[in-house]
Amino acid sequence: MTVPPTMVTIGSGNPSARRFVGKDCVVTGAGGGIGRAVALRLATEGARVAVLDIDLEGARETLSLAGADHKGFAAKLDVRSEASIAAVAAQTAEAFGGVDVLVNNAGIEVLGTIAETAPDVWDEVMAVNLRGPYLCSRVFLPHLLARASAKGGAAIVHNASLMGQVSSPRLAAYCASKAGLISLTRSMALDFAKQNLRVNCVCPGIVHTEMLERRFALQPDRAEAYRVVSQRPPVNYIGNPEDVAAAIAYLAADEARFVTGSALTIDGGVGAA
Ligand SMILES: NC(=O)c1ccc[n+]([C@@H]2O[C@H](COP(=O)([O-])OP(=O)(O)OC[C@H]3O[C@@H](n4cnc5c(N)ncnc54)[C@H](O)[C@@H]3O)[C@@H](O)[C@H]2O)c1
Numbered sequence: 001m002t003v004p005p006t007m008v009t010i011g012s013g014n015p016s017a018r019r020f021v022g023k024d025c026v027v028t029g030a031g032g033g034i035g036r037a038v039a040l041r042l043a044t045e046g047a048r049v050a051v052l053d054i055d056l057e058g059a060r061e062t063l064s065l066a067g068a069d070h071k072g073f074a075a076k077l078d079v080r081s082e083a084s085i086a087a088v089a090a091q092t093a094e095a096f097g098g099v100d101v102l103v104n105n106a107g108i109e110v111l112g113t114i115a116e117t118a119p120d121v122w123d124e125v126m127a128v129n130l131r132g133p134y135l136c137s138r139v140f141l142p143h144l145l146a147r148a149s150a151k152g153g154a155a156i157v158h159n160a161s162l163m164g165q166v167s168s169p170r171l172a173a174y175c176a177s178k179a180g181l182i183s184l185t186r187s188m189a190l191d192f193a194k195q196n197l198r199v200n201c202v203c204p205g206i207v208h209t210e211m212l213e214r215r216f217a218l219q220p221d222r223a224e225a226y227r228v229v230s231q232r233p234p235v236n237y238i239g240n241p242e243d244v245a246a247a248i249a250y251l252a253a254d255e256a257r258f259v260t261g262s263a264l265t266i267d268g269g270v271g272a273a
Pocket of ligand 1: 028029030031032033034035052053054055058077078079080105106107108109128159160161162203204205206207208209210211212
């Protein structure tokens with residue numbers, strides 16, 4: 001695998017940056033992949049993190065990687081369920097007393113044209129990728145607005161995709177869900193700007209996680225599939241979860257106070273072509 005020269009290892013972050021000291025953060029889909037890298041980046045920079053995933057074991061593993069002295073917690077969360085989100089929001093309020101940052105990262109990818117995508121599969125993709133961020137934002141909103149009022153700022157960052165900005169064959173439901181999430185980012189940014197709640201999203205290109213490995217597993221030759229995919233970005237390598245975590249941390253941090261309603265592309269130049 002060709003790795004970017006500046007690649008950081010999971011959890012290392014930037015040792016000099018401590019932008020999240022005194023901040024309480026919530027990350028969905030944090031049991032692996034990009035969500036895990038985000039949780040660890042925020043923890044490394046001083047945050048208390050609620051590490052949430054439908055896969056509780058994965059969430060617990062992420063929490064353990066944050067170190068024994070980390071003051072966050074891991075919990076099971078299904079972003080499709082309002083009751084599940086409400087239960088975790090109550091647990092977070094009890095543990096942290098509020099929320100400064102919500103990262104809506106949980107997502108699923110399903111391949112197919114509309115002809116190949118049955119209505120229940122379409123609904124499932126929307127339920128996780130678009131309704132999930134809407135529901136989580138809605139349930140956590142009072143906690144975020146309270147912190148925004150008390151401290152002068154709070155932030156939501158959605159994990160959308162380059163596939164919400166451009167498209168790709170046989171990815172109809174996924175692309176539509178991510179385009180919707182980019183649009184939702186703008187609506188939310190406008191609706192809550194006056195209350196000091198910023199809302200942004202990231203649009204990653206090809207990132208090496210289990211989601212990508214599941215795609216490779218469908219190919220007859222995994223090594224060849226990897227080789228072809230890694231040559232697609234103009235930079236000549238695919239991203240790692242830490243590349244996306246760095247961008248999410250920036251958008252969540254106070255230094256991005258003038259940034260709201262934006263979609264930050266992190267794709268090694270794929271979308272520029
Ligand atoms: N990997 C990429 O190339 C890529 C590119 C662009 C955008 N993204 C987006 O980044 C986000 C993370 O993707 P990843 O590559 O790390 O994928 P991943 O499959 O490695 O991780 C996704 C995580 O979300 C969790 N999850 C799934 N359904 C859930 C639900 N209903 N409730 C709570 N948690 C749930 C999974 O258990 C898993 O831990 C997704 O929103 C994805 O669409 C990924």
